[in-house]
Amino acid sequence: MQLAIFFVLAAITTVAGIIMVSADNIARSIYSHVLALLGIAGIYLLLYAEFMAGVQVLVYAGGVSIMLLFALMLTKPAKGVIRALDHPRRVPAFITAVVLFGLLSFSIFQAKWPLKVEPSRVMTPEVIGKSMFADYVLPFEIVSVILLVALIGAVVIGVKGREDTDDEE
Amino acid sequence: MIPLTYYLIFSATLFCIGVYGVLARRNSIMILVSIELMLNAVNINLVAFSAYLRRDDPIGQMFSLFAIAVGAGEIGVGLAIILNLYRLRNTINIDQIDFLKW
Numbered sequence: 503m504q505l506a507i508f509f510v511l512a513a514i515t516t517v518a519g520i521i522m523v524s525a526d527n528i529a530r531s532i533y534s535h536v537l538a539l540l541g542i543a544g545i546y547l548l549l550y551a552e553f554m555a556g557v558q559v560l561v562y563a564g565g566v567s568i569m570l571l572f573a574l575m576l577t578k579p580a581k582g583v584i585r586a587l588d589h590p591r592r593v594p595a596f597i598t599a600v601v602l603f604g605l606l607s608f609s610i611f612q613a614k615w616p617l618k619v620e621p622s623r624v625m626t627p628e629v630i631g632k633s634m635f636a637d638y639v640l641p642f643e644i645v646s647v648i649l650l651v652a653l654i655g656a657v658v659i660g661v662k663g664r665e666d667t668d669d670e671e
Numbered sequence: 672m673i674p675l676t677y678y679l680i681f682s683a684t685l686f687c688i689g690v691y692g693v694l695a696r697r698n699s700i701m702i703l704v705s706i707e708l709m710l711n712a713v714n715i716n717l718v719a720f721s722a723y724l725r726r727d728d729p730i731g732q733m734f735s736l737f738a739i740a741v742g743a744g745e746i747g748v749g750l751a752i753i754l755n756l757y758r759l760r761n762t763i764n765i766d767q768i769d770f771l772k773w
Contacts, residue, residue: 508673512681519685519708523692528701535704538685542711545681548673549722554714554732561739566707566746573700573750577757595694599687606683615675621719622726633729634736641733645740652744660751662758 508548515541532570539563553627678719685712699753699763703746710742 518538525531539562546555634642685708692705714735721731757763 505673508677512677512684515681516684516688519688522708523688523696523701523705528698531701532704535708538708539711542685542715545678545715546718549678549718551718551722551732554718554735557736557739558711561743562707562711566743569746569750570700570704573753576754577700577763592695595691598694599691602690603683603687606686607680610676610679610683616724617674619675619723620672621722624727625722625729625732630729630732630736634733638733641737645737648741649744652748656747656751659748660754 504548508545511541511544511548515545528574529571532567532574535570536563536567539567549621550623551625553625553630556627675719675723678715678723682712682716682719685709685715697764697766699756699765699768700750702765703749703753707742707746710738714738 515538518534518541521534522531522538525534539558543555543558543563546552546558689705689707689709689712692708693702696702696705717731717735717738719731721728721734725731753763756768760768762768
């Protein structure tokens with residue numbers, strides 16, 4: 503039963519990813535990206551990582567995707583839709599991706615993983631929360647500083663009407 | 672019962688789809704989206720390893736949580752840079768952004 507759910511979620515996420523990297527319409531690409539992120543949240547639930555699933559939906563599917571859509575609307579691609587089918591870079595990129603996948607799956611199947619082990623069920627949000635504020639409080643504070651710096655930096659970079667840029671206004 | 676290798680193969684698949692997206696797309700926003708897909712694939716890998724091999728240690732999920740936070744900040748700064756570039760040159764096609772080439 504869990505295996506069936508896993509295959510359904512994996513198929514949905516993989517198809518959404520393929521649509522995402524090969525669609526000409528960028529808005530369609532970002533919508534399928536949202537679907538892929540929701541599928542990955544489902545995979546987290548299969549791994550009994552509920553907090554990760556919640557954070558994934560909140561931050562990625564709910565925040566970053568909206569930000570990407572805003573950026574897409576603010577930077578309209580000029581000259582309509584460019585036909586990407588005969589772009590010379592697609593074939594080497596595909597070959598690179600396939601070779602990388604071959605290398606990764608070869609090394610995955612060669613390693614001696616412990617078989618027939620269930621995923622651990624003890625990582626509830628309570629355990630994550632206790633551990634975050636007991637053992638990992640320093641990375642937590644540092645990430646807060648990083649996000650503050652990123653916020654200020656994004657505003658400074660993106661604001662209009664700076665003196666050292668050549669805006670015609 | 673889902674073996675660990677299924678999660679690892681799935682994560683490798685998503686990672687390679689992201690690699691193809693980074694190499695083949697020409698819009699800068701689509702390159703950022705593909706990088707995000709690669710980040711998500713790596714997070715699945717970390718959480719799967721933590722759930723199967725380190726059963727009492729939340730280290731995998733902690734790593735993934737901080738990776739999500741830093742990745743979100745990185746996407747924000749990257750999009751601000753892209754917006755500024757669009758205002759400057761009116762294009763975000765990476766084939767046309769070659770000012771630093773010799």
